[in-house]
Amino acid sequence: MQAKQLKRQQMLAAARHLFTEYGFERTTMQKIADEASVGVATLFRYFPRKELLIIEIIKNVIEEMVPHFDDINSSSSSGYEKIEAIIDAYIQYVYTAKRDAVTLLESFEYYITYNPVEEDLLNEINQSYTKIGRVMNQALEQGVEDGSISEENAKNMTVMTMMNLFGIAIKKYAFLSLLPNSIVPVPSKKGLEEVKQLILSYLKRGGTF
Amino acid sequence: MQAKQLKRQQMLAAARHLFTEYGFERTTMQKIADEASVGVATLFRYFPRKELLIIEIIKNVIEEMVPHFDDINSSSSSGYEKIEAIIDAYIQYVYTAKRDAVTLLESFEYYITYNPVEEDLLNEINQSYTKIGRVMNQALEQGVEDGSISEENAKNMTVMTMMNLFGIAIKKYAFLSLLPNSIVPVPSKKGLEEVKQLILSYLKRGGTF
Amino acid sequence: MQAKQLKRQQMLAAARHLFTEYGFERTTMQKIADEASVGVATLFRYFPRKELLIIEIIKNVIEEMVPHFDDINSSSSSGYEKIEAIIDAYIQYVYTAKRDAVTLLESFEYYITYNPVEEDLLNEINQSYTKIGRVMNQALEQGVEDGSISEENAKNMTVMTMMNLFGIAIKKYAFLSLLPNSIVPVPSKKGLEEVKQLILSYLKRGGTF
Amino acid sequence: MQAKQLKRQQMLAAARHLFTEYGFERTTMQKIADEASVGVATLFRYFPRKELLIIEIIKNVIEEMVPHFDDINSSSSSGYEKIEAIIDAYIQYVYTAKRDAVTLLESFEYYITYNPVEEDLLNEINQSYTKIGRVMNQALEQGVEDGSISEENAKNMTVMTMMNLFGIAIKKYAFLSLLPNSIVPVPSKKGLEEVKQLILSYLKRGGTF
DNA sequence: AATGAATGAGGGTTCATTCAT
DNA sequence: AATGAATGAACCCTCATTCAT
Numbered sequence: 001m002q003a004k005q006l007k008r009q010q011m012l013a014a015a016r017h018l019f020t021e022y023g024f025e026r027t028t029m030q031k032i033a034d035e036a037s038v039g040v041a042t043l044f045r046y047f048p049r050k051e052l053l054i055i056e057i058i059k060n061v062i063e064e065m066v067p068h069f070d071d072i073n074s075s076s077s078s079g080y081e082k083i084e085a086i087i088d089a090y091i092q093y094v095y096t097a098k099r100d101a102v103t104l105l106e107s108f109e110y111y112i113t114y115n116p117v118e119e120d121l122l123n124e125i126n127q128s129y130t131k132i133g134r135v136m137n138q139a140l141e142q143g144v145e146d147g148s149i150s151e152e153n154a155k156n157m158t159v160m161t162m163m164n165l166f167g168i169a170i171k172k173y174a175f176l177s178l179l180p181n182s183i184v185p186v187p188s189k190k191g192l193e194e195v196k197q198l199i200l201s202y203l204k205r206g207g208t209f
Numbered sequence: 210m211q212a213k214q215l216k217r218q219q220m221l222a223a224a225r226h227l228f229t230e231y232g233f234e235r236t237t238m239q240k241i242a243d244e245a246s247v248g249v250a251t252l253f254r255y256f257p258r259k260e261l262l263i264i265e266i267i268k269n270v271i272e273e274m275v276p277h278f279d280d281i282n283s284s285s286s287s288g289y290e291k292i293e294a295i296i297d298a299y300i301q302y303v304y305t306a307k308r309d310a311v312t313l314l315e316s317f318e319y320y321i322t323y324n325p326v327e328e329d330l331l332n333e334i335n336q337s338y339t340k341i342g343r344v345m346n347q348a349l350e351q352g353v354e355d356g357s358i359s360e361e362n363a364k365n366m367t368v369m370t371m372m373n374l375f376g377i378a379i380k381k382y383a384f385l386s387l388l389p390n391s392i393v394p395v396p397s398k399k400g401l402e403e404v405k406q407l408i409l410s411y412l413k414r415g416g417t418f
Numbered sequence: 419m420q421a422k423q424l425k426r427q428q429m430l431a432a433a434r435h436l437f438t439e440y441g442f443e444r445t446t447m448q449k450i451a452d453e454a455s456v457g458v459a460t461l462f463r464y465f466p467r468k469e470l471l472i473i474e475i476i477k478n479v480i481e482e483m484v485p486h487f488d489d490i491n492s493s494s495s496s497g498y499e500k501i502e503a504i505i506d507a508y509i510q511y512v513y514t515a516k517r518d519a520v521t522l523l524e525s526f527e528y529y530i531t532y533n534p535v536e537e538d539l540l541n542e543i544n545q546s547y548t549k550i551g552r553v554m555n556q557a558l559e560q561g562v563e564d565g566s567i568s569e570e571n572a573k574n575m576t577v578m579t580m581m582n583l584f585g586i587a588i589k590k591y592a593f594l595s596l597l598p599n600s601i602v603p604v605p606s607k608k609g610l611e612e613v614k615q616l617i618l619s620y621l622k623r624g625g626t627f
Numbered sequence: 628m629q630a631k632q633l634k635r636q637q638m639l640a641a642a643r644h645l646f647t648e649y650g651f652e653r654t655t656m657q658k659i660a661d662e663a664s665v666g667v668a669t670l671f672r673y674f675p676r677k678e679l680l681i682i683e684i685i686k687n688v689i690e691e692m693v694p695h696f697d698d699i700n701s702s703s704s705s706g707y708e709k710i711e712a713i714i715d716a717y718i719q720y721v722y723t724a725k726r727d728a729v730t731l732l733e734s735f736e737y738y739i740t741y742n743p744v745e746e747d748l749l750n751e752i753n754q755s756y757t758k759i760g761r762v763m764n765q766a767l768e769q770g771v772e773d774g775s776i777s778e779e780n781a782k783n784m785t786v787m788t789m790m791n792l793f794g795i796a797i798k799k800y801a802f803l804s805l806l807p808n809s810i811v812p813v814p815s816k817k818g819l820e821e822v823k824q825l826i827l828s829y830l831k832r833g834g835t836f
Numbered sequence: 837a838a839t840g841a842a843t844g845a846g847g848g849t850t851c852a853t854t855c856a857t
Numbered sequence: 858a859a860t861g862a863a864t865g866a867a868c869c870c871t872c873a874t875t876c877a878t
Binding site: 422451456457458459460463 | 837839840841
């Protein structure tokens with residue numbers, strides 16, 4: 001039964017790799033089975049529909065991200081530092097091996113637009129997804145309390161929106177960096193760092209700019 | 210020959226509608242032909258490959274956007290006001306009927322990741338695409354000259370990156386807003402307006418925050 | 419009405435060229451019309467079915483060949499010389515510009531195997547076709563009379579069969595010489611000349627070898 | 628796995644039958660699948676492209692012929708007798724059940740003229756093809772040695788050319804004999820036998836005729 | 837009469853999924 | 858339980874032929 005789990009992991013790994021490389025639609029179940037060294041029928045035994053395989057991978061991807069944000073949340077840093085850590089984590093996603101996770105998320109968001117997915121599964125994903133939002137909110141609240149963040153600016157939606165914007169764009173950047181000849185310019189790491197500074201300085205000082 | 214152009218428009222309209230609604234891959238040439246009330250062969254007469262139909266629509270979409278930015282560019286406003294107008298234009302795209310245009314762009318960026326497109330056609334699109342970037346740059350330069358924008362902040366990459374971030378995210382928002390049950394939270398218009406204020410105030414005042 | 423005939427000739431010429439180059443099936447009516455600088459509908463006006471165009475060309479091809487053999491027939495040569503002239507004519511077809519005629523014949527023989535053609539048209543072609551056979555027969559008869567050919571050998575079927583064999587193979591050679599990488603070896607002109615000598619010497623001397 | 632081979636044979640048989648009857652182009656993959664009582668997808672599973680199915684059949688056809696010539700080659704007959712056996716084998720092809728094999732070869736030679744085939748596959752076929760030529764050459768050489776063939780006549784190209792001519796024409800005859808109303812006269816078996824005698828007597832005696 | 841425009845009936849091929857061992 | 862084999866539905870695209878001007 002360990003072996004069973006192992007096989008399952010093999011399939012997931014194969015699927016994840018191929019999905020990242022070729023997208024969901026261009027990756028056939030046969031190719032996944034081949035890469036996982038199992039028969040197609042076995043693949044279907046574990047994942048009766050291709051979609052279930054996709055869903056499971058996306059769930060994994062999200063679950064891998066959450067601990068990172070949990071760590072930040074439970075650390076002894078100030079609220080300000082936590083926000084900085086969150087932004088740093090985002091930026092990392094574009095430039096490290098973890099990029100595949102973000103790329104898959106991006107693909108999935110595209111996928112569900114045109115392929116209706118059962119709501120239950122969607123909700124499950126949604127929960128993990130919003131968890132990250134909560135960590136941000138808590139960091140802001142903490143920052144106001146511990147004085148590391150200006151109360152005035154933390155209260156309005158600017159920061160949350162900025163963070164959201166940032167997160168969205170980061171996913172897209174990771175995804176676009178797959179393209180050999182992207183038609184969309186991907187900003188340099190330096191640019192992203194500067195924007196980070198902008199957000200942080202906005203948080204630190206009170207009043208409008 | 211008027212009729213010929215008309216039929217062409219019919220097909221493009223049908224394709225655009227279906228592509229927006231169902232995506233490029235899930236929309237078949239047959240369905241487009243049906244919706245345009247022509248035979249498939251006719252559709253292929255005008256657009257010998259599905260890809261050419263997609264490209265043409267994307268070109269149209271971009272060409273519809275460019276004039277808007279040209280107007281901003283050639284207006285008598287200050288550099289600062291131009292940047293504001295550009296951001297406003299972006300925000301509009303999420304909340305107006307033009308949303309389908311941005312949605313198609315988003316889909317296309319996904320499409321070309323996995324479906325290699327001839328480079329020539331890509332370049333053509335690229336040109337229109339980068340034009341918007343130039344308008345931004347010129348607005349910044351002008352702003353420095355006319356004093357409406359702080360020289361210090363215009364020179365670094367922060368603003369361009371922010372604008373880029375903003376543009377990327379906007380496209381994604383427009384796209385996501387098509388979903389009945391998006392798993393990604395789309396920020397309110399208010400939130401976007403606040404971020405706009407953040408960018409603008411950053412531009413106006415010199416020095417770091 | 420002269421102009422009408424001219425246009426007809428243009429179409430036939432275009433078709434003949436394309437048929438020779440690409441075969442009947444791979445040549446579309448549209449391409450023929452384009453090469454002839456007429457509309458497709460016009461092409462169909464003159465040749466209501468593609469097949470009729472093919473038939474007409476084949477008729478032309480045959481009719482072009484017949485005079486050549488008629489000339490031989492009506493010349494003042496001996497029977498022996500006439501047979502020699504016929505064989506020479508055959509050999510010419512592989513190595514001269516007239517090769518396209520033989521190539522088309524070869525293609526046509528393939529075509530009618532799988533595409534049933536109205537018998538009337540077929541008969542018409544057949545007539546021209548057998549005419550060449552008659553010329554051969556007459557040459558043989560004359561050769562016996564004028565003493566240039568051994569009576570004994572002219573009477574059996576050997577020579578006629580040899581000539582037929584020769585004709586069949588010649589058509590095939592002409593056709594095969596279109597292939598860049600033929601899998602069938604095409605004999606040299608020298609080889610064909612030698613076979614010619616074999617046939618002629620067989621005719622000249624009496625008795626079995 | 629026996630069953631797998633069986634199904635493969637079923638498909639090949641169906642394809643061979645239909646190709647012989649209707650030609651390569653007029654035979655659709657669907658019809659082959661139907662005749663073989665399998666789904667189209669199954670057919671494509673075994674033969675990913677129609678061309679591969681064609682090639683495989685042609686390879687089989689050739690491989691069926693080669694042993695016959697190998698037998699002749701390794702027999703204890705004289706060189707003269709071997710040549711006779713080869714010619715007899717040719718003649719058989721027109722008048723026996725094996726006619727479909729020769730018909731397919733003929734069709735294939737037509738097919739590859741207009742449908743470019745990968746060179747590797749072509750070479751493979753070519754090898755088997757030329758093998759027959761080698762058997763002829765060896766028979767001639769042996770005939771000279773064992774005295775059954777005139778050295779003088781074996782050395783020039785006449786015989787090889789004649790044999791080639793003969794082979795080409797035979798294939799065409801077999802093919803044409805499928806036509807209900809051939810426009811090309813197919814010689815009688817008697818005629819072919821006489822030509823055979825001509826070739827043989829040429830080989831036996833020295834000197835020109 | 838001349839023509840470009842229009843089209844339906846296929847043809848080859850793919851792939852998620854089911855069947856049978 | 859594991860698997861290769863089997864498959865129909867669908868997709869993109871072509872072309873001889875007809876229609877409408």
